[in-house]
Amino acid sequence: MIQLRRLSLPVLALGLALPAAYGQIALTVDTTHSPEKILHVREAIPVHPGPVTLYYPKWIPGEHAPDGPVTALSGLHFFADGKEIPWERDLLDVFTFHVDVPAGVTKLDAAYDYIESEGFSASDKLLVLEWNEVALYPAGTPSAQLTYDATLVLPEGWKFGTSLPVDREEGNRVVFKPISFELLVDSPVIEGQYYRVVDLTPPGEPIHHELDLAADSEAALAITPAVQQGLTNVVAESGVLFGARHYRDYHFLLALSDHVAHFGLEHHESNDSRLPERALISPGAGFVVGSLLPHEFVHSWNGKFRRPADLTTPDFEKPMETDMLWGYEGLTDYLGPMLAARSGLWTPEEYREYLASIAASLGPGRPGRTWRPLVDTATGEPAGGPGGGVRGWMSWRRGVDYYDEGDLVWLEAATIIHQVTRGQKSIDDFCHLFHGGANNGPEVKTYTFDQLVADLNQVAPYDWAHFLHERLDSKSPDAPTGGIENGGWKMSWSAEPIHLPGRRGNAGDTYSIGLQLGEEGNVVDSIVGGPAYNAGITSAMKVIGVNGRLYNHELLEDAIKAAQDSTRPITLLYVTDDYLRTATLDYHGGPRYPHLTRDDSKADYLDELIKARAGK
């Protein structure tokens, strides 16, 4: 990997006070044709005559990978004083463009289009605009020191939400206040025909929080009072957990559509979250919303404000080093569900079932653990994250385990803080120390492994470096369940299915015959060394028959139950490429689902950690 020059300043301004190191860049994004999936962009960049290098953003914060969608940039033309001038792409970096600016020219005009990928950010009725997708920037100046005058043109009648300060609105044109390129990229806009703002500011909270909803239908905007209250509680609980905020105001941007990708992306003053159209009005809405929004919100403190030094880069071209993602994402993945439970979006039982499901999906019997330590799932992220090429085989390759396993490791850390200090200190004290401090608006305070360990030690003296290295470097086949056990619970298995909306945590058969199947019987994963794998079924094949009948999930569950009291094997008919094959599974262990059961020899500290604290 390329060794970067580390940024030496511990706190980095993100350009709130604008140092005019470079003339202001005017960027106009016309989204009036977003329903047709094409955005038209004009950009005017102050230049000096001679060679000029422009970058299209490559390493996207929060995505931890060089996955800027450069292939969607099209129709690119440059003009100087109204005359077109040629451009060339760099031979070694497809994100870099070179132009030669003629003598006497002080402004370079760029015109280009951005094609919205099918099913990603744009539906017929809404758009989530991430500015890195539609902006070029000049090389040589840190992104925090580039100033952009951004203008957005909306389709007629659409409304918008963003944390970007607005200068003025002229009809369907929105002119934003001048802002650094770093913060512009950090401040997406949600816009749509069906749009609603929901205030989430808890009573007595001085900083404004809101939910900006855009959906594919008016009906989908009808958030229930319970979910609205739950999210307001998340805001209140975050104030108690961290004791500080690091933003001017906060916008939860939530797109509700079956025609966009479903994920969340964090920012300092907002998050870009995307769920199915009916997510807010379906049963289990609290669980679904609690699975996403608290995580992305926690990132404002953990990931955006406190960020591993080697993930903090001066622009979007320099590579990131991702080995500390177990801190950036792992701690967030622990605190997000904890806030979901403290806020009431999740019930205590849902929280425990969630922990059981992730612990079960990480081991025992997950063979990838024996060759690939947790830290390598973080270090290898730029190649093998959500955009990685190979499908399936997760039990052998391992995936982004620094999220779920990070959750378990940080839960264990929380219980160790409790034990070492004999209940005098908690994870909340660590968050106050690590994520606290004055609110100067969005800023970055970087940290290293040693600084993280020092802060943990300040809260609870312990050999934290040894603990973390042991968890990060382990090649044990077993998941780290010490936090669950210290918390007064233990892993158990029964025929009772997991009680979570949407069967989160994999279909139950994963834990019995070792198959995770999609709706139609397609093999999402086959546990390497498991009964189905040993019978010949691997990822990306498709199960089409169970014991002589056409496959459906209930039939498979019946077959697993029936085999428990029989010596007859389970036979599965499956398709590989276009060949039909039969697998014979000599499995008689019955259905197995993971749960947590109470260990009465210990106090229930797990429950204590998820009790509401705000207003107490």
Ligand SMILES: [Zn+2]
């Ligand atoms: Zn995250």
